[in-house]
Amino acid sequence: MNGLKRALRALFDRLENLLERVFGPRLNPLPQLGTLGWFLFWIVAATGIYVYVFFDTGVTQAWESLDRLTREQWYLGGLMRSLHRYASDLLVVVVLVHALREFSLDRMRGNRWFPWVTGVPLLWFMFASGITGYWLVWDRLAQFVAVETTKWLDGIGIFSEPIARNFLDNDRVSGRFFTLMVYVHIAVPLLMLLAMWIHISRHAHARVNPPRPLAIATLVALVALSFAWPALSQPPADLDYVPFEFGFDWFYLAFYPLIPQIGGTTLWLVLVGGSVLLTMMPWLPPQRRPPVAQVDLGNCNGCARCFADCPFGAITMVRRTDGLPFDQEARVDAGLCMSCGICVGACPTATPFRRAEELVAGIELPERSMAGLREEVLAATATLTGPARVVVFRCHHDAGAQALADGQTAVLALPCAAMVPPPFFDLVLSRKHADGVLVSGCAAHDCYERLGDQWVEARLAAERDPKLRARVPRTRIGTHWGNAARHRSLRRALQDFRRHLQGLPPERTTATVAEPLWRPAPRGPRVPLRAAGQAASLAVVMAMVGYFATAPAYSYLPEGHGVLQLSVRHAGQPLKPCRRHTREELANLPFNQRTATTCERGRWPVRVEVDMDGKPLYRGTHAPAGLWNDGPSAAHASFRIPAGRHVIDARLRDDGRTGEFKFVARRTLELAPGENFVIEFSSFEGGFVFGRPAAAAAAEAQP
């Protein structure tokens, strides 16, 4: 597992760096996958509402209304429909890559289990939304989705009779079904929205919108794809025939080809088992959790800066408990704290200048105290030599700054770069412990602790409390944000920073906050090339979405084959025959319950056998439905068989007391390629009915 994670992490790190060169750190799509998911959801919702206005719920009207909308109103209705499809498909890509990336970065371990665990049902909602959507179109693909989904659902075994029987042939599909499906298609995304809200509910300062330029670029790319490759319906569904091959959406339906192969029950086991395994990932294997932040009331006046900066909502401000005349105190929720130390960096008492008493901040990490950090800074800088001595504050997820320590570089590690309180920068520079301070943290806008890089930048720029004092020279402070694959870049940045420090005048007394921090030279190609790279990246993604939304075509039924479906619904005989009440029994019964006969509940199971060309095709014994085993027995099965002439023998026994089959039928059929031939047992018709029900065929024969 760890090997897989490392490999994935290395892959994602490289991809992140590549995309950063093209898009820049702020617009890099990889750290924005979550917000892009939200954005795509809103596109799907808005376009879905538009399409719904024109959608007609009926067996033939569903397909016709959508086809009309697509062709007659191609410039808006067609665009909306295409956006609806492609944004949904892109949503699958975004969500799956997002989940895989969070897994590879281990951002679901410890107290971060919540977004991961709540993300698992989101996958189910997303796929359920897509599947119900494809069903509504009622074209060849929808026909496949309907038939296979009902078989899949029958695999659960909770329905009293197989729901696949509702899609045996054209006559059994009801227009009301589409009304029901529309409501399901609306209800599931609404549930998904609720689940999305729960998914991010534990994040303080949760981001749900991607940066505007990225959102606009994504929308423009989707519109371009929609015009270039409009989403169209396939030929209308015809349940009397089975399509051999049709366009297939591999994003939503990739697991559907497994249904005919492994069966609905096995697929349920695989998917539910897989979901349970996914849900347990945060605890596999269990890991040691570092102790969480602790509040020291003697140094906490309830200023709430830790509360404002905690990215995980782990700090709440509660009523004071120690009797001092303060209104509030900070309280840490051990179930939410990630031990990142960002709260410590925000505490105004975490200043290394405090020396009369022991340095204990209002909030501290037990394993990384401020007193310890101050001692480390003083000890590490005491031995530095050279004209440009540098202190590097690094986080545990940076580009590997620990390898940079040498005679002129002191490296101090913390869980997050934002754990360093700004007065430590002041101490190092104003007391001349070093000539410059470099912060080395995770990739920009992709902080492992969510907001560390943003808080560091804002504090150093004096835009957010606790601000770095205005008179500390910003030109002596540098930042390098980069993941583990950026080690060479960090080394180069340190060399450049040192050269920059050597070029500065030795004494600066007029430092102002307006001075920019030192930053590494920007990476990546020039603006026109970057724009071309951005367009090319989006084009590649859109081409992939457009292609796999319909291709490669799925071969459902082998050439030269047809489908034989068996459908049975029949109540077995009572286990015991009914008998007349005796006179005494009648007298003992309440007046309103007196009936001539009494029947014990319980029926015989129904045995069904079908042979084709003298060989067994189907054997099954079906228990009666109902808690008292007194309902009808039902069965459904389908077989792909070669087209041509076949002799079918069907038998049914509904009374276990005799070994004889009460209903026996033989029919020779000519199965055309692609034909869907139904053998149904109908008590009403008095036995097996081969082909379409007589009533339906007669109705069709009417002029």
Add this chain to the structure above:
Amino acid sequence: MTLLQWRDEFRVGIEEVDFEHRELIELINATHAQAGAGASLESLDRALGDIHSAISAHFALEEKVMHRRQYDALAEHKADHERLLDDIREIMDDVALHGVFDEAVFGQRLADWFGVHFRTHDARFHHAIAR
């Protein structure tokens, strides 16, 4: 004689803020007395570090209260806080780096700042919350 005297008109009417004001005045007076008694630069540096930390924490609390009460002059008030913190830091650097501590300058700067700040900014805040 003490450097700063707590007076009732300094009250802003918020218990926790007034409590810290009194504590800060005591802390500053103690340091001033320490300086007057010929304390070493080392011990003065330590005491100034504590004053700086206590004032930082107090300002953080006061700014929170102002923010929650949507005090319209918060930015101006905050700028005055930052000015004082910068002044104290410079006195601290003078002590630590140059071995210089002028008791009179220290007393004058703090007395001026507190006197003016209490009379103007804090009084304005007091009136604002009283409204």
